Amino acid sequence: GQQVMQIPQYQHVQEGEDFTTYCNSSTTLSNIQWYKQRPGGHPVFLIQLVKSGEVKKQKRLTFQFGEAKKNSSLHITATQTTDVGTYFCAGIAGTALIFGKGTTLSVSS
């Protein structure tokens, strides 16, 4: 079945440093979604990418969808302590969302 892999599993940064998480799918994706889960919380939808090579920005967050629609990345510029949490990518397989294992970001001030 379809698998979605994310690296790194954990990332610790100093506040102000940049952060990037990468997502790779075993199959071509129709679209990819990104979610953020704060410690003790639930996943919250961030963005959906649909087009090959698409790049979307949300303030300090930049999302990219690969040309082959099999990979994606999330880049955070100048991290803040509010960015702490686990970032998941998810691809659609039929009616299900297939989530990666996530990248947990910790930020020290």
Place this chain on the structure above:
Amino acid sequence: DAGVTQSPTHLIKTRGQHVTLRCSPISGHKSVSWYQQVLGQGPQFIFQYYEKEERGRGNFPDRFSARQFPNYSSELNVNALLLGDSALYLCASMTGGTKNIQYFGAGTRLSVL
């Protein structure tokens, strides 16, 4: 408007028991999905329901079942609980359109002893 609501928030059961988890979707959303999230992992798809019909099922044993009611709320039932069923169970609702954006509830934390 209220978001996705789940009950109970926490639950402790013993092996072999049965559990029922409940979910109310966002008003106007007709689709509900259930996910299991084990500590340190991403959510794993269990079921999706749309207009009371099962639309998808993940790779879970028959001990897991679900249903959706006319008001679009849903129940997830797990029989013969195992220690490995301990997890956060998340319910997500969608409009049922093409975007597939999932709005998650806060989840039910199930501990099986």
